[in-house]
Amino acid sequence: MRGDQLPLLRTKVPGPRSRALARQLHRFESRNVTFVSNNWPIFWRRAAGANVWDVDRNRYVDLSAAFGVASVGHTNPRVVVALRKQATKLLHAMGDVHPNELKLKLARELVELTFGRWRSRASAKRETALHRSATTTPPARVLFANSGAEAVEAALKTAAIDTKRSGVIAFEGAYHGLTYGALDTTWRADFRTPFSKQLGHFTTHVPYACLPLVGTDRRAVRNRRGAPSGRALPHPIGHYGAVIVESIQGRGGIVVPPDDFLPNLRRFCDEHHLLLIADEIYTGFCRTGRWFACEHWNVVPDIVCVGKALTGGLPLAACIGRAEVMDSWPESQGEAIHTSTFLGNPLGCAAALAAIAEMRRLRLDARSHKLGDYLKTKLARLGKVRGKGLMIGVEFADPSLAVRLAQQMLQRGIIALPEGNGSEVLGFTPPLVITQRQLDFCVDVLAELLQSL
Numbered sequence: 001m002r003g004d005q006l007p008l009l010r011t012k013v014p015g016p017r018s019r020a021l022a023r024q025l026h027r028f029e030s031r032n033v034t035f036v037s038n039n040w041p042i043f044w045r046r047a048a049g050a051n052v053w054d055v056d057r058n059r060y061v062d063l064s065a066a067f068g069v070a071s072v073g074h075t076n077p078r079v080v081v082a083l084r085k086q087a088t089k090l091l092h093a094m095g096d097v098h099p100n101e102l103k104l105k106l107a108r109e110l111v112e113l114t115f116g117r118w119r120s121r122a123s124a125k126r127e128t129a130l131h132r133s134a135t136t137t138p139p140a141r142v143l144f145a146n147s148g149a150e151a152v153e154a155a156l157k158t159a160a161i162d163t164k165r166s167g168v169i170a171f172e173g174a175y176h177g178l179t180y181g182a183l184d185t186t187w188r189a190d191f192r193t194p195f196s197k198q199l200g201h202f203t204t205h206v207p208y209a210c211l212p213l214v215g216t217d218r219r220a221v222r223n224r225r226g227a228p229s230g231r232a233l234p235h236p237i238g239h240y241g242a243v244i245v246e247s248i249q250g251r252g253g254i255v256v257p258p259d260d261f262l263p264n265l266r267r268f269c270d271e272h273h274l275l276l277i278a279d280e281i282y283t284g285f286c287r288t289g290r291w292f293a294c295e296h297w298n299v300v301p302d303i304v305c306v307g308k309a310l311t312g313g314l315p316l317a318a319c320i321g322r323a324e325v326m327d328s329w330p331e332s333q334g335e336a337i338h339t340s341t342f343l344g345n346p347l348g349c350a351a352a353l354a355a356i357a358e359m360r361r362l363r364l365d366a367r368s369h370k371l372g373d374y375l376k377t378k379l380a381r382l383g384k385v386r387g388k389g390l391m392i393g394v395e396f397a398d399p400s401l402a403v404r405l406a407q408q409m410l411q412r413g414i415i416a417l418p419e420g421n422g423s424e425v426l427g428f429t430p431p432l433v434i435t436q437r438q439l440d441f442c443v444d445v446l447a448e449l450l451q452s453l
Contacts, residue, residue: 004435005051007413008059015056018043039407047074050434052415061438063409063416065431068250068282071309072358073433079312082354086347095144095343096336103344106352107142110306113291113356114320115140118300141326144344145317148281148307149177154319155244155277155303156181157338162328163241163275166200169233170244171208173252173421176279185244187252188421204233204240208249209257211268242275242303243268247293250282253420254393254427256386262297275302275325281317282391285309286359286432289369289389296388312355316348364432365389374436375428378443382450383426392428394446399424405449412445 014022021043022036034041042054050073052060065071072079086102093100119139143158145151160166170176170185177183178191184203186192192199206212212233233240247262249255269276278301283293287309290296294304302325307317330337342348359365368389375392379385383394396402402418405426409416419427426446430439 004049004437005059006438006441007061009413010057013054013056013058013411013413014039014042015054015058017055021055039411042410049073050431050438058413060410060413060415061430061434061442063414063428063430063442065309065429066313068287068308068429069311069313071285071287071364071432072312072355072362073431074313076312076355076358076433078358079351079354082350083314083347086350090346092342093344093346095341095345096332096339099344100346100349102346102349102353103144106344106349107144108138109353109356110142110318110320111138111140114304114306115300115322117291118295137323137327139323140320141323143319143321143326143338145307145319146315146340146342146345147177148279148305148317149179149182150340151281151305151307151317151319152176152182152185152244152277152279153179154338155305155321156185156242158303158319158321158325158328159242159275159277162325163273165239165241166202167235167240168203168242168244169212169240169274170203170205171246171249172205173208173249173255174205174244174246174279175249175251176244176246204235206233208252208255209261211261211264237272237274240272240274242277244277244279246279246283247296247299248283248288248388248391250391251419253395253425254387254391254429256388259297262294262299266299266301269302277301277303277305279305281305281307285356286364286368287389287429288387288391289365289372291359291365293388293391310355311348311351312358314345314348314351316345316352362433368432371432371434371436371439375439375443378439379428379446382443382447387428390428390430390432390434393419393425394428395420395425401453402426404453405446408449409442409445412449414442414445416442 025034026036044052045055046053050062052062090100116139143154145154168185172187174187176185184199187205266276278294280292284306303321305319310316372389376385379394383396385394387393399422402425403423406416406418417427419425
């Protein structure tokens with residue numbers, strides 16, 4: 001693996017150059033975006049593998065993979081080569097008018113990676129439908145987007161068109177993005193409250209890992225902590241068209257549901273004719289030790305949203321759905337009713353094809369599983385550990401501790417982020433090419449800081 005280097009701090013973190021740039025940025029950028037304090041942020045200059053260098057020439061181990069994006073490693077050499085080749089040919093095409101060939105190649109790849117692989121795992125009824133359509137059409141279709149939130153928007157629109165029902169069931173703790181449709185399904189009040197009057201309010205949130213009650217049945221079902229939940233849906237089930245769920249909650253605190261939750265949710269959706277939308281934007285592409293987290297429970301959604309690690313560093317996402325569902329969209333007559341200027345951007349598609357090839361070549365699903373088990377064992381003595389693969393969270397009794405640890409770890413050459421609705425969880429979501437030596441260093445520093453605190 002490339003870049004098995006431990007931190008080399010040449011100056012106090014953040015250094016003088018980072019501090020100066022932060023002051024300038026604070027003058028010109030919207031004040032709500034970048035948090036600036038005496039010990040935050042650093043300014044990145046370059047990165048490779050699991051290492052990052054800042055403008056003051058300090059070197060860090062990145063435990064965030066830059067929000068889960070750099071699964072194949074920062075500036076992965078094969079992704080960079082693909083980008084360089086593509087940049088000399090075509091930077092931009094007309095995605096929904098005169099597209100580029102790479103958009104076709106990536107769409108075909110994404111269909112095969114998802115519903116093409118899942119076909120044999122579907123229920124007998126669903127499997128029969130897929131095989132019946134296989135002779136005339138692929139098992140799924142793709143709607144490209146520029147970000148994960150846009151992929152969620154596309155999924156919500158698809159559900160509305162297919163079911164003709166506006167209601168959506170989402171879960172407490174959910175994070176699906178901050179554009180208005182996605183924001184309506186996101187849980188946290190600090191994101192939603194300033195814009196509440198402009199939201200559609202089509203979403204009902206229910207406890208995560210707890211099936212909603214419907215009709216007149218008020219029997220309690222148990223949530224992930226074993227506590228009964230008697231909350232019933234405020235509308236008749238016929239009001240709802242879809243359920244959107246993170247197979248493992250990411251920003252909600254890296255919450256893994258009990259093993260029966262997703263299979264039962266799949267049955268619930270089938271029973272009530274709801275579409276199941278799996279948000280795999282954070283968990284997809286080998287992050288949890290499988291290509292997609294829903295595969296841990298052999299659950300096949302109707303629609304899956306992907307992004308983040310798809311390209312290894314460029315903005316590109318996708319909504320991928322069963323062909324029968326996606327074909328509810330009308331045939332284009334020359335004006336697409338859902339599109340964007342950069343849809344299927346050739347640079348993004350080239351990067352994605354190269355990144356997916358790297359995931360296969362390096363067998364990052366197996367690597368993530370193996371290193372994740374190793375890391376969980378090392379972390380178990382430091383706090384309450386949960387997660388799968390290299391998507392791991394350490395929860396502390398003191399809810400302020402994760403934030404303080406992230407700040408102090410930065411001073412020791414480690415980039416880490418707090419997760420959870422109260423920032424009570426320290427996340428370990430590094431590039432999947434990180435080495436055991438780098439992980440050992442990070443755990444040792446964390447143990448030392450905890451002891452001092």
